[in-house]
Amino acid sequence: xxxxxxxxxxxxxxxxxxxxxxxxxxxxKRAASALAALIDQGxxxxxxxxxxxxxxxxxxxxxxxxxxxxxxxxxxxxxxxxIGYMIEQELANLTSQRLFATLLTQVKVDPGDxxxxxxxxxxxxxxxxxxxxxxxxxxxxxxxxxxDKWRRVVPSPRPxxxxxxxxxxxxxxxxxxxxxxxxxxxxxxxxDDGSMIGVEAVxxxxxxSSLLARQLKADMLLMLTDVxxxxxxxxxxxxxxxxxxxxxxxxxxxxxxGSMGPKINAAIEFVQATGNxxxxxxxxxxxxxxxxxQGTRFET
Numbered sequence: 001x002x003x004x005x006x007x008x009x010x011x012x013x014x015x016x017x018x019x020x021x022x023x024x025x026x027x028x029k030r031a032a033s034a035l036a037a038l039i040d041q042g043x044x045x046x047x048x049x050x051x052x053x054x055x056x057x058x059x060x061x062x063x064x065x066x067x068x069x070x071x072x073x074x075x076x077x078x079x080x081x082x083i084g085y086m087i088e089q090e091l092a093n094l095t096s097q098r099l100f101a102t103l104l105t106q107v108k109v110d111p112g113d114x115x116x117x118x119x120x121x122x123x124x125x126x127x128x129x130x131x132x133x134x135x136x137x138x139x140x141x142x143x144x145x146x147x148d149k150w151r152r153v154v155p156s157p158r159p160x161x162x163x164x165x166x167x168x169x170x171x172x173x174x175x176x177x178x179x180x181x182x183x184x185x186x187x188x189x190x191x192d193d194g195s196m197i198g199v200e201a202v203x204x205x206x207x208x209s210s211l212l213a214r215q216l217k218a219d220m221l222l223m224l225t226d227v228x229x230x231x232x233x234x235x236x237x238x239x240x241x242x243x244x245x246x247x248x249x250x251x252x253x254x255x256x257x258g259s260m261g262p263k264i265n266a267a268i269e270f271v272q273a274t275g276n277x278x279x280x281x282x283x284x285x286x287x288x289x290x291x292x293x294q295g296t297r298f299e300t
Contacts, residue, residue, distance in 0.1 A: 002046070002217075003046070003218060005045055005222045007049040007283070012049060012083065019057050024086065028083070028087055032087060034286040035091060035286065038286055039091070040097075041287065043290070046168065047177065047180075048179075048209040049087065051079040051183030051202075052123045052183075053124065055124075056124020057125065059072065059075055062075060072187075072202060073187055076182075076184075076185075076186050076187070079183055080183050081102065084103075084180075091177065101171055101177075101179070103180040105163070105168075105180045106163040106164065107160075107161070107185030108161040108163060109158065109187050109188070109199065110189070115156050115158065117155075121156035126149035126150065132152075142154070156201060156202055157187060158207065159211050162185065162215055181212050183203070184205040184209075186198060204266075206263045207265065210269050213270055219276055220277055220278065220290065221266065221270040222279050223267070223278070224286055225281070227282060228285065229241035229281055229294075230280055242296050245298055248268070275300050279297045281294050282294070
């Protein structure tokens with residue numbers, strides 16, 4: 001079975017955890033263990049991943065440089081290379097599979113997308129509200145609540161096309177485990193002459209992964225995060241896990257735009273387009289989620 005497995009940024013770096021190389025490596029190793037189990041069961045795998053904490057840290061470091069800051073598309077490429085390198089190496093250490101490739105992936109977006117005027121995608125460290133608002137004033141950021149903390153938010157335009165999909169497909173057909181579409185891919189727009197150029201944004205990883213899974217005709221879209229399932233009434237005394245749902249039973253509009261909402265929309269779009277299942281659940285439960293025993297499964 002061909003599975004597109006999307007690793008959430010919080011599955012790679014736990015919420016509130018210091019963004020050190022050691023912590024990043026430890027979390028990637030934990031993620032690789034779950035993915036290696038899927039590979040060893042005979043599944044073909046394409047791995048995508050988030051980069052919100054990492055690209056935000058790189059943006060802070062870049063802004064502190066006296067030589068000028070790099071734009072988010074360049075920092076997105078940098079973070080995708082870094083995370084992909086670690087995933088590729090740790091997977092190779094854990095499984096007999098020996099064909100891996102990390103591919104920087106451009107994702108076409110619409111320059112007129114309304115998301116550019118309404119930032120929603122959290123990146124970088126978490127702050128208390130007072131610190132977040134102070135930094136927003138000093139640096140021209142937009143900030144918003146993220147759980148009980150605050151973070152910088154940036155535009156997250158809708159992905160329209162995965163430009164390297166034919167290369168990814170070729171590699172998969174030849175038995176390669178591909179790590180790609182890192183951080184939702186590098187957002188680019190088409191200029192009047194047809195050439196491409198990057199834009200200041202971060203594409204949502206789950207929506208990009210859903211698009212990639214549809215373009216690859218994958219058998220399953222698997223979104224792995226730090227929660228065990230989708231909960232109706234999350235954060236209330238009536239909260240309950242939804243284990244099996246039809247593609248129209250839940251709406252991403254009823255969930256946070258910067259986290260679970262895009263995952264649900266990504267699952268719905270994949271199931272409706274392909275008739276194949278999508279699932280959301282905890283990283284450690286990956287094998288059981290694929291078997292339908294854990295997580296939330298979207299199916300027709």
